[in-house]
Amino acid sequence: MKIKTISGAERFSLKRSIDAGTDEQRKTVRSIIEDVKANGDQAVRSYTARFDGIEIDSPLVTKEEIEKAYTSLDSQLLQVMRQAIENIREYHERQLQSSWFYHRKDGTMLGQKVTALDSAGVYVPGGTAAYPSSVLMNVIPALTAGVERIVLVTPPGKDGQLSPGVLVAAAELGIKDIYKMGGAQAIAALAYGTETIEPVDKITGPGNIYVALAKREVFGDVDIDMIAGPSEIVVLADETAIPREIAADLLSQAEHDKLSSSVFVTDSMTLAEAVSAEVNEQLKTLPRREIAEAAVNDYGCIYVAETMDEAIDTVNTLAPEHLEIITQSPEALLGRIKHAGAIFLGRYSPEPVGDYFAGPNHVLPTNGTARFSSPLNVTDFQKRSSIISYSQSAFEEHAESIAAFARLEGLEAHARSIESRERRNSK
Amino acid sequence: MKIKTISGAERFSLKRSIDAGTDEQRKTVRSIIEDVKANGDQAVRSYTARFDGIEIDSPLVTKEEIEKAYTSLDSQLLQVMRQAIENIREYHERQLQSSWFYHRKDGTMLGQKVTALDSAGVYVPGGTAAYPSSVLMNVIPALTAGVERIVLVTPPGKDGQLSPGVLVAAAELGIKDIYKMGGAQAIAALAYGTETIEPVDKITGPGNIYVALAKREVFGDVDIDMIAGPSEIVVLADETAIPREIAADLLSQAEHDKLSSSVFVTDSMTLAEAVSAEVNEQLKTLPRREIAEAAVNDYGCIYVAETMDEAIDTVNTLAPEHLEIITQSPEALLGRIKHAGAIFLGRYSPEPVGDYFAGPNHVLPTNGTARFSSPLNVTDFQKRSSIISYSQSAFEEHAESIAAFARLEGLEAHARSIESRERRNSK
Incomplete structure (x- = not known):
């Protein structure tokens, strides 16, 4: 390994020029997304056949497949996984935030309401990168945050099978919506929904360049984690x-x-x-x-x-x-x-x-x-709403100032919104 | 205003197809960014001349300009602004998060360390959209988070002047790094630095389509807020x-x-x-x-x-x-x-x-x-680091399990990293 002494002038960087995809790849990803938006399940099925080399008629993983995964998993490893789940839950529970509010002396109440996202989708890579730990690390923060619907997608092998470790990890966390699909088509299905998958609000999890490009593409319509x-x-x-x-x-x-x-x-x-x-x-x-x-x-x-x-x-x-x-x-x-x-x-x-x-x-x-930026966090699966409740006396005290400030910014209708309240007790 | 009754089947949406920029605009923005990266201040100066119609030799706002802005601002409005600053600070201080840690019985310590970003850049639009409140709402969360260096950029008018309201708002918050520059060139200067501006870690604030496209373009090299x-x-x-x-x-x-x-x-x-x-x-x-x-x-x-x-x-x-x-x-x-x-x-x-x-x-x-997603928050200007400190006894208790899990995932060097510690007291 090369050894360098540090000279004051040197700028250190871990920055590597990361594959941002070719124009061709971006175009492919965009067309896959459009196709899934337009043709739903049928489009996903045809990309699975093309890219994963297998016809999947019903992508939802069955109870029988989960049971089979359990039987093929080493029992010592199951114990380790369960201990890991306990540890990960314990840590992430400390990240939970509470809603809060406070009152000013004039009766005004201000606050911040914390709400879980309704739904989240987790992408788990296939093949040799099918890590059970990816399931735990993406799903547990979402569960801890209180996300009610969590959907997991992962590409099937050529034999139509999934990694037993991934299936068991998902099952241990109570995830039932596990779909055999991968690539940009799976991201599109999560973002826009198909006949069998309801769209989700946020997509997390690692993937190859097509997955990364697809996540960038759907960002804004849904939230995503960082591209790692x-x-x-x-x-x-x-x-x-x-x-x-x-x-x-x-x-x-x-x-x-x-x-x-x-x-x-x-x-x-x-x-x-x-x-x-x-x-x-x-x-x-x-x-x-x-x-x-x-x-x-x-x-x-x-x-x-x-x-x-x-x-x-x-x-x-x-x-x-x-x-x-x-x-x-x-x-x-x-x-x-x-x-x-x-x-x-x-x-x-x-x-x-x-x-x-x-x-x-x-x-x-x-x-x-x-x-x-920060590690994936429970708060990444929650959002905050500001709460503003002015008392009548606080409003009346400041109405004139607020209207004046609005006019300074050239926004007359803002000022009038304030002033429409000033004619007290009139309708 | 049109009135509709709600029918169960209807899907409501506030979604409008928002201007995502043309290919031409994206190309322009990319070439501006490359130019500023390569030619620094000189490139910024030439785009300011071209787009804002004014030659700006030294973009840093002077003390004299700040003083002049104060004299031209209505004193009642200054009072309102000061009250607003107090209110905004009070609310945002409640968003501050603390670092935390805990110990397990086996002596392991786990935690989350909260640190402010080193620096942030705030974009404030010019012309009729030069709102002092944008300054307050973007700068105060960063200040509250503990960001040490905050840089403000805003495009000059054709006369080379800035909005007095914007200047006073910045001065009231103690911001001294205020630069007369706007558009994609200002975003590039914030992201990559020039001879006069050190690069920042995060860029927030509203802007026109060129600003929005530039923010998207530099995202990853620096953090940005959402494109509104x-x-x-x-x-x-x-x-x-x-x-x-x-x-x-x-x-x-x-x-x-x-x-x-x-x-x-x-x-x-x-x-x-x-x-x-x-x-x-x-x-x-x-x-x-x-x-x-x-x-x-x-x-x-x-x-x-x-x-x-x-x-x-x-x-x-x-x-x-x-x-x-x-x-x-x-x-x-x-x-x-x-x-x-x-x-x-x-x-x-x-x-x-x-x-x-x-x-x-x-x-x-x-x-x-x-x-x-959530309102702009103090935590958007902080990041979190996980802390892991295993005790010797905790490590020894779990070493075998952790190595086994690593091997399940096919990562032998991970397992060996664990096992390299097992030969106790040897060197």
Whole structure:
């Protein structure tokens, strides 16, 4: 792994030029969406045949398929999943917000009413990317928020089957609306509805370039989560850290994707060199070596800072999706970390602990967007309404001022709306 | 105003097909952005000359210009503005969120750290749309969130001057970085920086189609607020309401824009007819009659329901930006209102009270998006980071399960990251 010393002038960035789709792909996606809007189920069926290579007559997953999924899932894994669900629920329940209101002395009441979205759709990729954890991390915040209707879509394999892990994860959460459909056609079905699927208000979940383009396309008609880029980890460590562990953590992100970025920041050149050697060593026996090696070579780096202060500044500039702090006293640095999606403190919190199990969400801002965005949250499935209730006396006290302000802005009808109340007790 | 009775089968919608820009406009916007990225201030200067018709050598507003703005502003209006600022601050301070954490019995600590964005840019339109209230409503949430650097941009008039109201509003909030620039070039300058402007993390504020397209274009590199559509009001009233007041409120939205939508929903045909007549009467003397009349004719409607229940269902289907409830007991209906940006209760809370003065934000979801989005909020200028700190005993208890789950998902390096810690006390 390459080692660089930090020079003051350097601008660090995790930013990769992410596939934004070709014009051709955008056109394809738009035409699929139009077709699903116009022809509903029949259009979805024909795209499933074309892209997934299977005729699906009734896309709704049956009770029998769920039962079969349970029988094919390792029972130890089911136990882990159940524990993970408990952890994720516990954490997300803390994110719930309450409606609030307050009264001014003049009797005016102001407030904010929090309401769950009516419905949400979750996209779960198929094939090797069919992660049960995606189901948990997207569905649990929506359930916790109080969303009443949650629809899950996921593309079938060529045999018409779905991943047992995905099915069991959905079933454990009580999701019954599971449809075998994927790609842009599934996003269109969620956004605009078909004969069998009612449209939803928000669509979340990862997917390939067609799914990402389709989500961008329907955004505005429905809400979407952020379009995620490739995964990233930054490890910040001092000389007390163990090179083997840091190397393993860097590789755990690198195996996701050739575009994944694994970065190590330290104030110790000795540690930097040891970690670099460990990465090379551990790469040799990795099943996904080819992917991980490409990621490490192209988007991985070890930055050596002169001081821990400089190292922390570098982390803040990178604004990583995942940040591990493995130093003598990681908690002591927490106050100085400004930008990171998820922060893992100490050697017993390697990133995979958070990916699956600990409780916080694994849907995180990538590509430097942790500067301004947040992990998927219960509040992403709620919306807020302002409440304004003026008392008669408060209204009368301020009516003249409000009308004057309206006129300053050139809006006469606004002023008249106020003044229409002033003729007291008249009709 | 046209009156319709509600038939069960009807699907109501406030949705208008909003100008999404032509391909030509998108191309123009993209080339402006590229030019500003490449040529910075000089590019901005040349677009200002071209589009605003004025050569601006140094776009930063001077102290002298601020002082001049104060002298030209009516002192009563300054007092109103100061009261509005106090009200808006008071309300938005209630939206502040705290970081939190909790410990599990096994010593694991989990949490959510709330941090303000480092910087934000606010776009304020020029000309007749140069509303001081836009400054207040966009800047105060950012200030309250703790954003340290706030930059305001607004296009100059042909004489190189800015609206005194806008300048005073900004000065009252302590904003010093005010730049005379507008259009796509100003958005590009905020997103990517120039020699004089450091880039910001988030851009908010209304603007014309070029501004909207530019915001869409830079989204991802920086955050943006929602692209607002034309304004809407739905008034829900029963026979206790006063027709003159309802008509005035409907017109206060209609005067904004020919695409504005003013809808009245009631269970009383008598009231419906009286309101319709009042609207026609009041239109006659409105300065912005032409705009308001077009809006009322094209996008206005009175819906008469058989029952109040049916009327409430209609409101929820419409999901309006602004909702006024003027009934015998408006508070009693609040629990049944699911979708609305801002809810105004009772005849002493006409919508203009909230536009300028009451405290809640006037940047609200339009075009039916109140189903899934919220008013501009302090939390829109903060982001959250998850915190995960596993104790050694918690880690050891679950390491095997977590590694097993990782392998279920086919991610061997994830499992090894966990297992690299298991060789206890070894280096």
